[in-house]
Amino acid sequence: MNSPATTKPRLDVIIVGAGFGGMYAVYKFREMGLSIQAFEAGGNVGGVWYWNRYPGARVDLPSIDYSFSFSKEVEQEWTWSEQFAAQPELLRYINFVADRLDLRKHFQFNTRVTRAEWDEKQAIWRVTTDKGEVYEATYCIMATGPLSIPKDPEIPGLERYKGELYRAAKWPEKEVTYAGKRVGIIGTGSTGIQIVQEIGPKCGELFVFQRTPSFTMPMRNQTLEPEYVAEVKRNYPGLREAARNSAVGGLRPQSTRAFFSVTPKQRIALLEDAWKQGGLAMLGTFSDLLVNAEANEHVAEFVRGKITDVVRNPVTAEKLKPKGYPIFARRPCLDNTYYDTFNLPSVHLVDCLEDPIIEITQKGVRTESGEIELDMLILATGYDGLTGALLAFDVVGRDGLTVNKKWAEGARSYLGLMIAGFPNLFMTTGPNGPAALANIIAISEHDVNWIAALMEHMDRQKKATVEPSVEAEDAWMNLVYQLAGRTLVSKAKTWYVGANVKDKPQGLTLFTGGFHKYREHCAAVVQDNYRALTFGAFE
Numbered sequence: 001m002n003s004p005a006t007t008k009p010r011l012d013v014i015i016v017g018a019g020f021g022g023m024y025a026v027y028k029f030r031e032m033g034l035s036i037q038a039f040e041a042g043g044n045v046g047g048v049w050y051w052n053r054y055p056g057a058r059v060d061l062p063s064i065d066y067s068f069s070f071s072k073e074v075e076q077e078w079t080w081s082e083q084f085a086a087q088p089e090l091l092r093y094i095n096f097v098a099d100r101l102d103l104r105k106h107f108q109f110n111t112r113v114t115r116a117e118w119d120e121k122q123a124i125w126r127v128t129t130d131k132g133e134v135y136e137a138t139y140c141i142m143a144t145g146p147l148s149i150p151k152d153p154e155i156p157g158l159e160r161y162k163g164e165l166y167r168a169a170k171w172p173e174k175e176v177t178y179a180g181k182r183v184g185i186i187g188t189g190s191t192g193i194q195i196v197q198e199i200g201p202k203c204g205e206l207f208v209f210q211r212t213p214s215f216t217m218p219m220r221n222q223t224l225e226p227e228y229v230a231e232v233k234r235n236y237p238g239l240r241e242a243a244r245n246s247a248v249g250g251l252r253p254q255s256t257r258a259f260f261s262v263t264p265k266q267r268i269a270l271l272e273d274a275w276k277q278g279g280l281a282m283l284g285t286f287s288d289l290l291v292n293a294e295a296n297e298h299v300a301e302f303v304r305g306k307i308t309d310v311v312r313n314p315v316t317a318e319k320l321k322p323k324g325y326p327i328f329a330r331r332p333c334l335d336n337t338y339y340d341t342f343n344l345p346s347v348h349l350v351d352c353l354e355d356p357i358i359e360i361t362q363k364g365v366r367t368e369s370g371e372i373e374l375d376m377l378i379l380a381t382g383y384d385g386l387t388g389a390l391l392a393f394d395v396v397g398r399d400g401l402t403v404n405k406k407w408a409e410g411a412r413s414y415l416g417l418m419i420a421g422f423p424n425l426f427m428t429t430g431p432n433g434p435a436a437l438a439n440i441i442a443i444s445e446h447d448v449n450w451i452a453a454l455m456e457h458m459d460r461q462k463k464a465t466v467e468p469s470v471e472a473e474d475a476w477m478n479l480v481y482q483l484a485g486r487t488l489v490s491k492a493k494t495w496y497v498g499a500n501v502k503d504k505p506q507g508l509t510l511f512t513g514g515f516h517k518y519r520e521h522c523a524a525v526v527q528d529n530y531r532a533l534t535f536g537a538f539e
Contacts, residue, residue, distance in 0.1 A: 011035045011137040014127050016113050019047020021143035021428035021444035026106045028448050037135055041112040046094045047145055053171040056198030057087035060334045064232050065250045069240040070445055079229055083222045116140055117396040123464050142390055143428045153186055153381045157360035164376040178202040184365055187380030189214055190333045195380055200341035207372055211352040213322045215303055216333035220278025247514030249442035254284040259295030271302050283328055290488045300327040310339040319351045326488040397422035411509045414468030414476050415522055423465040426451045431509055432480055438515040450522050465536035472532035483512045
């Protein structure tokens with residue numbers, strides 16, 4: 001038991017995380033007049049964008065869309081320079097928001113929460129940090145995000161490697177040089193693709209270790225002209241409303257056109273147009289690409305053909321073609337020159353399905369065919385997604401139940417926002433909401449607003465605690481599983497389904513019905529006067 005000297009005065013709200021969800025939570029609850037304290041393991045605000053300093057890091061949603069909507073002042077005062085902002089500009093934006101709204105004073109940085117425990121008798125959350133401090137609060141908000149716990153590859157020998165070792169998710173602030181060096185990169189998801197196209201021309205030699213190739217499409221990034229930016233600023237209210245009412249929580253064009261409703265010639269013309277537009281235009285070209293496997297395969301084959309058009313070595317081109325899973329079932333990637341990079345004589349593709357990695361050695365990587373010596377090894381092997389952050393420390397609810405035990409067979413919650421058995425605990429962008437399938441900022445703002453409205457309801461009704469009923473949680477999870485069974489997203493081995501982490505429960509627990517429908521479900525709970533929730537009175 002911690003001594004009374006280490007325990008701080010009781011607060012209304014504790015917030016964990018300084019990404020978009022944590023920043024907005026701090027702003028919202030502060031404006032409600034509540035006492036708050038927020039914690040962040042990093043040295044500043046930004047969440048994943050604070051850590052993601054790797055070469056080529058860039059958002060894959062339009063910048064005007066990937067931004068806060070709650071502050072009209074921020075919208076008008078900030079100007080984006082590119083259609084798809086790079087990490088330095090994103091971090092400048094995040095810091096601008098923190099400065100403009102004076103958010104930093106509410107955060108304790110370089111501080112990791114090690115335990116959060118519910119005290120049933122006092123009806124409080126008791127939160128312990130790695131500094132030995134104990135904080136108490138009525139509510140606890142886990143704004144830890146779906147991607148915040150990096151994952152090393154499950155390859156023996158990593159600790160033996162003597163060369164330069166870099167992890168994409170924890171990239172150093174110092175400058176890294178590649179000239180004349182033999183560099184290896186493990187991982188060809190979105191991060192790996194961005195790194196390869198950025199450093200490929202700079203290395204002495206680059207070895208790309210690929211197990212599962214990703215579908216990637218041209219980004220077609222553009223500098224934003226002042227006239228266009230002015231138009232956007234004048235029209236932000238309508239743009240934000242359109243985003244909130246879309247399936248993806250954003251402004252990407254979406255069609256109601258089914259793939260087989262148009263002729264083969266028309267389909268090709270539409271796909272060619274989407275390819276020229278760039279971005280994720282192709283995903284919105286037809287309405288049924290994630291439910292109709294035959295339509296999906298047609299689009300996948302179109303993209304594979306584009307790889308043949310770019311990569312000159314036919315053997316390399318064939319190995320780069322994703323097969324065996326539906327397009328868009330893995331996270332869709334955007335690139336500028338990824339496939340062109342493999343035309344450089346100094347860039348080598350190592351097909352780890354054909355020539356598996358056996359171990360990491362002192363000098364490099366050993367595959368079945370032999371050792372590849374490296375001066376530098378880069379790990380772009382992703383995250384323990386969706387649940388990793390909340391399972392990384394002890395979260396203890398009623399009767400000693402931990403989130404780890406509750407989620408032993410997979411994540412379970414109500415609306416991705418609350419967990420039965422954990423009163424007054426909330427999540428933003430939780431693993432049973434739309435999370436990774438929609439605009440993370442739009443979800444974060446929605447979730448915080450919903451939580452805030454519930455707190456105000458409790459204040460009016462003089463209620464001390466709230467949690468979902470077991471029946472409500474079960475019903476929500478049944479809906480999540482039912483929807484997951486209809487989508488092709490579940491047909492690929494990805495971090496969406498936990499396939500990238502050894503011994504992790506497998507299954508698609510994301511809400512796949514679209515952000516607009518998710519909002520409707522959340523609104524229905526309010527309209528039903530929160531009858532799905534169980535409230536406790538003050539003693």
